[in-house]
Amino acid sequence: MKLVMLDRDGVLTHDRADYVKHPGELVMIAGAAEACARLNRAGIKIAVVSNQSAVGRGIISAEMLERIHEKLRAELRAAGARLDLLLTCPDQPWAAGERRKPAPGMLREALAHFRAAPGEAVMVGDQIHDLRAAHAAGVARVLVRSGKGAEMQAQGIPEDILPVSIYDSLSGAVEALLSTDSEA
Numbered sequence: 001m002k003l004v005m006l007d008r009d010g011v012l013t014h015d016r017a018d019y020v021k022h023p024g025e026l027v028m029i030a031g032a033a034e035a036c037a038r039l040n041r042a043g044i045k046i047a048v049v050s051n052q053s054a055v056g057r058g059i060i061s062a063e064m065l066e067r068i069h070e071k072l073r074a075e076l077r078a079a080g081a082r083l084d085l086l087l088t089c090p091d092q093p094w095a096a097g098e099r100r101k102p103a104p105g106m107l108r109e110a111l112a113h114f115r116a117a118p119g120e121a122v123m124v125g126d127q128i129h130d131l132r133a134a135h136a137a138g139v140a141r142v143l144v145r146s147g148k149g150a151e152m153q154a155q156g157i158p159e160d161i162l163p164v165s166i167y168d169s170l171s172g173a174v175e176a177l178l179s180t181d182s183e184a
Contacts, residue, residue: 010147
């Protein structure tokens, strides 16, 4: 495995129904930063691919989103972790382009950036649009129950996007990915 792509809200940070509107509202999910540090130490690239319609809706500015991501990077650094790429799509859901998940644009962008083949990558998300984007990009799919993942699992994962590996959190997913990778 060469690349792990992560959704932000619900995977790395707690999801908020009213959006993360400033750095003080960004709260890491327990163990997520440490899981990223494990991927870093294993030499696996990390790309965040995150829909951020709060910008397109006018709830926050692009500058505020950058300040929020500065806090995210600081939280990761404190745990000895880093992101290798952070991609966001500000499109509103009703005016979505090719980059907004469930479209695969951001995932394909990350694959190209790292010159990774789809078979060398995995997408970790907590919502159906994460899994649909991963399927469309041809990458392995991981659902975490954090965020909205448990609710999605309870509703049933559509057969057309299977197989999907399921873990309680990013920590559990990384543990499994690294053990599988070392066996390969």
